[in-house]
Amino acid sequence: MEIWAHRGWSARYPENTMASFQAALELGVRGIELDVQLSKDGIPVVLHDDTVQRTTDGQGRVRDFTWSHLRQLDAGSWFHPRFSGETIPTLGEVLALVQTRGHLTHVNVELKATSVGAQDLVDAVWRTVHATDIASLVLFSSFDPNLLHALRRYSRRIRLALLTPAWNADAAHAAKEIAAQDIHLDAAHFCTAVLDDVRRNHHQALRVYTVNQPDAAVHLWRSGVSGIFTDCPDLMLETLVRQGQAELHTTPPHPASM
Secondary structure, eight states: OEEEEETTTTTTSOTTSHHHHHHHHHHTOSEEEEEEEEOTTSOEEEOSSSBSTTTSSOOSBGGGSOHHHHHTSOSSTTTOGGGTTOOOOBHHHHHHHHHTTTSOOEEEEEEOOOSSSHHHHHHHHHHHHTTSSOGGGEEEEESOHHHHHHHHTTOSSSEEEEEESSOSHHHHHHHHHTTOSEEEEEGGGOOHHHHHHHHHTTOSEEEEEOOOOHHHHHHHHHHTOSEEEESOHHHHHHHHHHHHHHHHHHSOOOGGGO
């Protein structure tokens, strides 16, 4: 089962910062997940909220700040004083960091749902991703199917994932309309029947967010989900290694080896 670091290693580092992504990459996760907003001057920046006050020392909406202004905000001290000076990264900077890993890690770019400048966001994200040579490692996701539909117009080959709190007829219809390969589902609404239905609808992967408890991770692994998003990638990797070792040692030997 794939382990994806949710906003980087966000249980131990300030979320959506270079420190958080660097630490997650060093763990050897399958992928990192990040959120993208658009600055006033059209730069895709990595931040979850549409305002800056929760995770920086600033106040106001992301789209009202130019990139040079956003760059001056402290995005680390809110988490712990030792991260003072961490800044809001651009999407391009995070992709460049991943590129230094030698193409070992995937990136889930979540486009935040917005009614303001939606096409501008899609265009800027697309240009940024395709200015790198790791575009094939990028997976695009959003709760807003319109953003994914706009991305799909660029290429039938890009990988899209519909984010949805629950799997129902509306979600299934939206996923079909945008030809989403994957589904990203809230852990609270997972059951094996959902997994079976997702597969019947010909989606290639079901990943579940946000999973931070070892027992939940083991249950999802045994159920056959493709991956989980977690704030605690270290704990999830350790849990799956331990569980795999335990199952290996309790599995009866193959008759041919007796």
